[in-house]
Structures are given as structure tokens and as C-alpha cells.
Amino acid sequence: MTKQRKAVALISGGLDSLLAAKVMLEQGIHVEGINFYTGFCVEGHTHAIRKKDKAKPKRNNALWSAEQLGIKLHIIDVIDEYKAVLINPKHGYGANMNPCLDCKCFMVNKAREWAEENDFDFIITGEVVGQRPMSQRRDTMNVVSRESGAADILVRPLCAKNLPETLPEREGWITRDRMYDFNGRSRKPQMALASQFGFKDYAQPAGGCCFLTDESYSKKLVDLWDARNSREYEMDDIMLLKVGRHIRPKPHFKLIIGREDGENRFMDGYRKQFDHFTTVSCPGPLVLIDGEMQMEDRALAARLVARFSKDKNSDAVTVCLHLRDGTEEELTVAPLRNEEIPEAWHI
Amino acid sequence: MSQHTLDARRLLCPLPVIRTQNAAKKLKPGDTLSVTCTDPGAESDIPTWSRINGHKVIEIKHDDQASELIITIEIGEG
Numbered sequence: 001m002t003k004q005r006k007a008v009a010l011i012s013g014g015l016d017s018l019l020a021a022k023v024m025l026e027q028g029i030h031v032e033g034i035n036f037y038t039g040f041c042v043e044g045h046t047h048a049i050r051k052k053d054k055a056k057p058k059r060n061n062a063l064w065s066a067e068q069l070g071i072k073l074h075i076i077d078v079i080d081e082y083k084a085v086l087i088n089p090k091h092g093y094g095a096n097m098n099p100c101l102d103c104k105c106f107m108v109n110k111a112r113e114w115a116e117e118n119d120f121d122f123i124i125t126g127e128v129v130g131q132r133p134m135s136q137r138r139d140t141m142n143v144v145s146r147e148s149g150a151a152d153i154l155v156r157p158l159c160a161k162n163l164p165e166t167l168p169e170r171e172g173w174i175t176r177d178r179m180y181d182f183n184g185r186s187r188k189p190q191m192a193l194a195s196q197f198g199f200k201d202y203a204q205p206a207g208g209c210c211f212l213t214d215e216s217y218s219k220k221l222v223d224l225w226d227a228r229n230s231r232e233y234e235m236d237d238i239m240l241l242k243v244g245r246h247i248r249p250k251p252h253f254k255l256i257i258g259r260e261d262g263e264n265r266f267m268d269g270y271r272k273q274f275d276h277f278t279t280v281s282c283p284g285p286l287v288l289i290d291g292e293m294q295m296e297d298r299a300l301a302a303r304l305v306a307r308f309s310k311d312k313n314s315d316a317v318t319v320c321l322h323l324r325d326g327t328e329e330e331l332t333v334a335p336l337r338n339e340e341i342p343e344a345w346h347i
Numbered sequence: 348m349s350q351h352t353l354d355a356r357r358l359l360c361p362l363p364v365i366r367t368q369n370a371a372k373k374l375k376p377g378d379t380l381s382v383t384c385t386d387p388g389a390e391s392d393i394p395t396w397s398r399i400n401g402h403k404v405i406e407i408k409h410d411d412q413a414s415e416l417i418i419t420i421e422i423g424e425g
């Protein structure tokens with residue numbers, strides 16, 4: 001009896017990885033999925049926070065893909081290891097702070113290690129030649145194979161016909177004839193294949209698979225690094241970059257201002273870790289202070305908080321500053337006028 | 348058969364799933380695991396994860412006052 005060959009498929013939750021895994025299942029391969037959680041994945045923190053996100057289906061697309069495929073999915077927390085990738089990517093960043101090429105090498109390498117530990121024979125990704133400017137060009141796809149150490153046990157079923165032969169093909173575990181030659185940015189071939197396999201309602205992420213491709217998110221990350229003079233970050237930092245309006249009136253502190261109830265509730269969990277403001281004389285947002293505000297900054301910060309309260313057009317608003325040591329101070333201030341907030345303060 | 352609990356409060360998806368998965372690895376078939384979450388996304392993610400990995404959701408309890416969710420699963424053969 002021939003040995004049942006096993007492959008681990010990188011499952012992002014998008015259509016391409018779903019199709020790639022399906023193509024291998026169709027060739028009789030035992031497939032299990034692997035999904036890496038970097039902390040920046042779009043799957044993650046969007047559900048719980050904003051009301052507008054609540055309208056979207058509450059599902060994790062990687063889990064959904066695995067269920068469609070009828071395969072197991074292993075979700076791996078790589079938050080800490082990923083820091084080295086993001087902080088100092090050998091191949092640089094894409095249009096924003098997305099280190100896609102290094103990220104792909106990192107993930108394929110992790111999948112390779114997982115495959116070795118779990119006695120799997122090869123690795124599958126949904127990459128397509130020419131699909132993404134940075135990580136999916138023909139030359140950079142070679143970089144991924146080489147630098148991940150996966151070499152010829154890395155199979156890209158959606159474009160295998162455009163690439164050199166891999167070990168699973170040479171060994172006859174899979175056949176090239178039943179793989180594809182997709183190429184370029186068009187999504188039509190993938191959509192046609194999806195309908196052939198009967199997949200409906202699959203996720204169509206607009207950018208990449210993570211927040212690092214988002215311009216405004218990237219700006220906030222760079223601002224944080226600059227302000228701290230260090231590229232280190234914690235999970236809480238990257239979560240808080242996702243919520244609220246961020247305003248930095250001075251280099252040494254910024255305000256994170258809740259934009260709605262959902263955000264205020266989420267930020268509430270951070271009260272103990274941050275100096276923060278609430279409003280007293282009228283309803284208003286919860287405002288966290290990131291950094292170290294000086295005594296002389298308090299009035300300015302209070303006026304900014306008042307600006308985002310219900311009585312922003314009145315002459316005076318009372319706010320309360322709660323310090324981490326448990327002390328509180330009430331300040332009655334005139335809300336800053338819109339024109340008094342320079343554009344450059346908005347991150 | 349033993350009963351276990353896991354505190355996944357304040358974690359946003361997919362962290363509650365990751366923690367559940369890692370805790371489940373240490374348990375035996377028939378054991379139960381009750382996971383307390385605050386991310387409403389867990390209500391769909393943990394059951395999906397359970398289904399694809401051969402575990403069974405036996406109860407989902409809502410504590411609206413605390414905005415918490417307690418999902419109890421029974422570990423399958425894996």
C-alpha cells in the first residue's frame with residue numbers, strides 16, 4: 001500500500017489559500033491547515049470593538065475555510081516571534097508597514113518546522129505569480145522557497161505550472177496536470193475555480209491579510225515608535241492603535257479618544273494601566289493618555305478632551321483626570337476650538 | 348473525566364480560540380473545558396474550531412450583566 005502523503009496548508013482565510021488546499025485534497029493528499037496569528041491579523045480584533053463592525057459576519061475566515069474544506073486547522077500564536085520580522089525586515093516594507101516578503105519567509109519557515117515535527121511531507125500556499133507587488137513576483141517567490149528553507153517541498157498549486165517542478169511532483173505524490181497556471185492580478189480564474197468547487201460566500205479581503213497594509217494604522221505605528229524612540233511593542237500597544245482617535249499634541253504624550261460606546265467599553269479595560277480622562281459636566285468619551293504627561297500639559301489635554309464631549313460648543317466643560325496612582329483631579333476648561341487643533345496633531 | 352476552566356476574558360479573537368486549542372491539547376477525550384470570554388466573536392469561533400477538530404460544544408451560557416460568555420466543550424477523540 002502506498003503511504004498516505006500529508007501536506008500542511010497555510011490558511012489565511014482568503015480565497016486563494018482555500019482553493020490551493022482544495023486542489024491538493026482533490027489529489028488525495030491528507031491536508032491540515034495552519035494559520036499564524038501575528039497580532040496584526042484583520043481576523044482578530046475587529047469584532048468586539050466598533051458598532052459598525054458588528055454588522056459584518058462574526059466569523060473567523062481561517063476557521064471558516066477549514067470547515068469548508070473539512071480539514072483541521074492549527075492556529076499558532078507568533079506574536080512574540082513576529083516582532084523581529086516587523087521591526088527589522090531584511091527585504092524592507094511594502095507600500096505601508098507591511099513586511100510581506102519577510103513575513104512570507106517567516107510563515108513558510110514556521111510551517112516547515114511544524115511539518116517536520118508532525119511528520120508531514122510538504123507545504124502548500126495559495127500564492128500566485130504576479131499577484132502582489134512585493135511578495136508574489138516570480139523572483140520573490142524564489143526568495144520565499146529559499147529563505148524559508150522549504151525549497152522544493154513548497155507547492156503553490158494555483159500557479160505550479162509556471163514554476164519549477166517540486167519534490168512532491170517528482171515523487172509522483174501529486175501531478176502537475178491537475179494544478180494551475182494562474183498569473184497576474186486578475187481574480188477571475190480564482191472565482192471560476194471557486195464556483196467549480198462550489199465555494200460561495202468566501203472572504204474577499206481588500207488589502208492584504210493584516211492591518212500593516214493599512215495606511216492609517218501604519219502611520220500610528222510609526223508615530224508610536226518615533227515617540228518612544230524604540231521599535232519594541234506589546235500586544236496592548238498594537239490593539240490600542242486600532243481603537244479611537246489618536247491625537248499627539250506634544251512629542252511625549254498622545255490622547256486616545258473613544259469614538260463611540262463600543263470603543264469606550266473596550267478601552268475601559270485599560271483604565272488601570274493608563275492615566276485617563278472622563279467628562280463630568282456632560283457626557284463624553286473615555287480618553288487614555290499614552291506617554292508621560294507633565295503637570296503643565298494637563299490643561300491642554302483637558303481642553304482637548306472637552307472638545308470631544310457633548311458640550312464642545314459651550315464655554316466650560318468639567319473633566320476629571322484619573323492618575324494611575326489612584327488620585328483624581330477635576331479641571332474646568334474651555335473646549336479647544338477646531339481651528340486650534342493643528343492637522344499635524346492628528347495621527 | 349475531569350472538568351477544567353479557562354479564563355479568556357478581555358482577549359480578542361482569535362486569542363480565545365488559540366488558548367482553548369492549547370488547553371485542549373493537554374486534556375483527554377471526555378474531559379470538559381469551560382471557557383469564559385468577553386469577545387462576542389468567540390461564540391462563533393470556538394464552536395467552529397470545536398467542530399473541525401472533533402470536539403463537542405455542550406453548553407453556551409450568557410452572562411449579560413458581566414458581558415461574559417461561557418462556552419463548555421467536551422474533548423473528542425482528536
Ligand code: SF4
Nearest residue numbers: 099100103208209210
Ligand atoms: S499582508 Fe501582513 S500578514 Fe500578509 S504577508 Fe503582508 S505582512 Fe504578512
